[in-house]
Amino acid sequence: MIFLKTEDEIELLRQSNLLVGRTLAEVAKMIKPGVTTAELDRVAEEFIRDNGAIPTFKGFPNPNGTPFPASLCTSVNEQVVHGIPGNRSLRDGDIVSVDCGVLLNGFCGDSAYTFCVGEVSSEVKRLLKVTKDSLYLGIQNAIHGKRLGDIGNAIQQSCEAAGYGVVREFVGHGIGKEMHEDPQVPNYGRRGTGTLLKNGMCLAIEPMITMGSRQIYLEDDRWSVSTRDGKCAAHFEHTVAVRHGKADILSSFEFIEEILGDKSI
Ligand code: MG
Ligand code: MG
Numbered sequence: 008m009i010f011l012k013t014e015d016e017i018e019l020l021r022q023s024n025l026l027v028g029r030t031l032a033e034v035a036k037m038i039k040p041g042v043t044t045a046e047l048d049r050v051a052e053e054f055i056r057d058n059g060a061i062p063t064f065k066g067f068p069n070p071n072g073t074p075f076p077a078s079l080c081t082s083v084n085e086q087v088v089h090g091i092p093g094n095r096s097l098r099d100g101d102i103v104s105v106d107c108g109v110l111l112n113g114f115c116g117d118s119a120y121t122f123c124v125g126e127v128s129s130e131v132k133r134l135l136k137v138t139k140d141s142l143y144l145g146i147q148n149a150i151h152g153k154r155l156g157d158i159g160n161a162i163q164q165s166c167e168a169a170g171y172g173v174v175r176e177f178v179g180h181g182i183g184k185e186m187h188e189d190p191q192v193p194n195y196g197r198r199g200t201g202t203l204l205k206n207g208m209c210l211a212i213e214p215m216i217t218m219g220s221r222q223i224y225l226e227d228d229r230w231s232v233s234t235r236d237g238k239c240a241a242h243f244e245h246t247v248a249v250r251h252g253k254a255d256i257l258s259s260f261e262f263i264e265e266i267l268g269d270k271s272i
Contacts, residue, residue: 009181009189011207016114017248017257020183020209023060023116024246024258027107030054031120032262034079034107038122040099044081047105048092052078055109063108063115063186073229080106080119082231087215087223087240088177089230099125102135104242108186115186117211118258119244123270131218131239135272137169138216138241145194145214149247149254151206158204159196162214166194172221174240177232179213182246204249209257213244 012020033054034047055062055078062078069075075091082090082104083097090104097103106119121135141162148157163173179192190202194214217223219238226233234240248255264271 009202009208010183011205012183012209012248013207016183017207017209017255019112019114020116020246020248021257023109023111023114024118026055026058026060026109026111027116027118028259028262030107030109031105031118032266034105035122035263035266038097038103038124040125041096043094043096044083044090044092044103045094047081048077048079051107058111060109060111063110067186069230071229075230078107080104082240082242084239085234085237087174087217087232087234088242089232091228091230097124100127102127102131102239102241104240106242106244113184115182115184116258117182117186117244117246119213119242120260120263121241121243123272132272133169134171134216134218134239135241137166137171138214139243139272141165141214141216142212142243142245145212146245146247146254146256149204149210149212149249151204151249151251153204154199155190155192155201155204156196157198158212159193160198163195166214166216172217172219174215174217174221174223176223177215179211179244182209182211206249206251208249209246210249211244211246213242215240215242
């Protein structure tokens, strides 16, 4: 069942999502060779709680019943999503996808950004740029009267044209009082098909794009998802409200990119 949000609810969702953006900016300040993903997680959790919110990922169960142990997902290089923060130190040339979710005033925020650690190859930077651009191409289709397949198709077409893989097993989602609501929002699809988009639908759109094959596997920790071929993957996510004429992006990369400056992708 898809819940359409009222204007007041959309503003609450915006507050939650802006907090996610500001949390990711705190993470951005720390990204450099030598930092561990556990350190990123500790700072993020503290920032979320200091702002009166709850990290929604912490304790979130997966289909195996294993609760997620941290506040951020930190997925390094070949990890696509759901990487568990730990004592892995980031190294010069790595990329790390950081996904963050909060619950504030009863509404969820969810957004993700892939960061470069030190100097990253131009090949990998291109993966990040194409993935981020595809997110905005998807968002351009999150308007009243279009269909879900229009969002997925825009993402898929642009990423596959660049020679990349589009992960099928994990998708975006509706968002509101719950982090994951209906509908599912695939990053692939056919134009003009799928659920009709309506003003007030709130969606987390999140392309997960691989440099090589789109085949993935679940690591032994039962959470981390990695590419089978070991090639890098990128993940960018915004929460948006479907509107007449133009989507309203409720999350923000502005805080992050203020920190990254001319190192922004
Ligand atoms: Mg997310
Ligand atoms: Mg999400």
